[in-house]
Amino acid sequence: MLGEGESNSFPSPKDAPDPEEKRKSPVSGAVYTAPGGSRYSTSLHFGSVLPPTGFSSAVCPGRNQFGPAYQFGQGGCLYPSYSSGAGGVTPSSSAGMRAQVYLCNRPLWLKFHRHQTEMIITKQGRRMFPFLSFNMTGLNLSAHYNVFVEVVLADPNHWRFQGGKWVTCGKADNNMQGNKMYVHPESPNTGAHWMRQEISFGKLKLTNNKGASNNAQMIVLQSLHKYQPRLHIVEVTEDSVDMSSSDPKTQTFTFPENQFIAVTAYQNTDITQLKIDHNPFAKGFRDNYDSIYTVPEGDRLTPSPTDPSRSHQIVPGPRYAMQPLFQDQFANNLPQNRFYNSERTVPQNNGLLSPQPEDSASQRWFVSMQQTGAGSNKLDLSSYEGDYASGLIPYSIKSLPLQTPHALSYYPDSPFSPMATGWGSRGSYQRKVATGLPWSPRPSPQGFPEDQLPVADKDIAQEDEISSSGGSLTSSWSDHHSPLDKADSAAYNGVCKRRRTSLVGPSTESSLNIKCEEDLTPTAIYTKDSPVTKSMAYCSFYMSP
């Protein structure tokens, strides 16, 4: 529970103007005043479509009845992992906007999940692989949200790897103390910001060191226990000083494929091999490195990090070299200088940039009704190998009572701490951000015109019924090609540091990207007029009621 003082320490959205909102001005003509006071031009296309208070609960009637919903236990535990039917879904009421969340690297998660995912925990902290990466839609563009991940016990058992499989072994220690939250370093920020591109938690570290509880980057877990990461989106309003359990503005999303068992050493060699095969940091252990990346594209989830035909398309120049993980996890060719904050480095059209040719097949990443079989703690992965139903089914959604003092206290404590960097990021990758305003939301890529966002949301509103087909993602096309963003990018400056006289690299970058996209996804046409991107194909769909 949040104390009064702690609550007050959390900056209010009204304390500082949103730089994104600033960019919306000046506008001509009538303006639409959002609930938060933000002013949007009517030219933003969405004012008449997107209700200020969010979607009607009748937008997708009956949807929940197909989605297996989680029941959230008390005290930070989560078991049983699933419950079925609509009964487990609580429609958000005053929360207004009902968010949709997509697990972006779901194929990879599924691969691990099939063998029971294991995550190494170490004293100094170990990053997750795969890491959590989400796309969000359905947020109020102007409202402010905290986004954070909580890792809770997935079941009440202690686990042990015996005879080549995981078996329960006594009861879990439910009294484990330590930090279980990881607040996204860009929190709080606007809905537009969160929906602009992928939200990844690559810097999240898992540890078994209870002394690391004060490290906001660490989540303290216990070895040989099964955990379930959960994503929380908490709307922050001027009067929402209390993120208590009764706060209806909290939306929680749980993806069963994110379950993992914390270990201090890998138990299942299949998991080890998957990690080696897919984690770019483990390249040194790929004895069959060449063979791995000479198999047909359709047979693997990730592109070759060293495939010259791809890497040269990804980003020209060493400073622009794609972080290996982006390739592996996102198959993205977004230049680094777009990553104003590496923690959320991938635009929503990551999927469209994927070099994988199986675009049509990638639609399978969506969860079908069958796959979300109610009452099962294990995903039905058979369809993963075969054909997926095209329909998207929400896993579950529930306005979850939370006790998240950390979520509120984090930002003021370390507004732009090094943890704000992302995977493999170095200092020069970090976008220089103004630190003058303690409250001011994390900066957004300036290259993305704010007035392009609502188009997608308009689509969301209109196509909510069919959103299960993955057609309502904010286009980040312009985000890829804005020279302003480049010029303003610290990474770009880093390039210029080495190539002071040549702007050829950055200026040709866009064309390279375009070419790359065309080359890699020859059947797809991606324009800013086509917000429906294939990126959704790589995301597991999850929608609030």
Next chain:
DNA sequence: CGAGTTACACGGCTCGCTTACCGG
């Protein structure tokens, strides 16, 4: 004996330094 810890090798990246080149 099983679980946890630590040193190690590996790949990849950043960044400072050095060297070579070019123009005034």
Next chain:
DNA sequence: CCGGTAAGCGAGCCGTGTAACTCG
């Protein structure tokens, strides 16, 4: 010749899994 710039090199760092070791 001097100053500015481009390019190359290598130390240092980070994250990874492995293997040997320690601990209970």
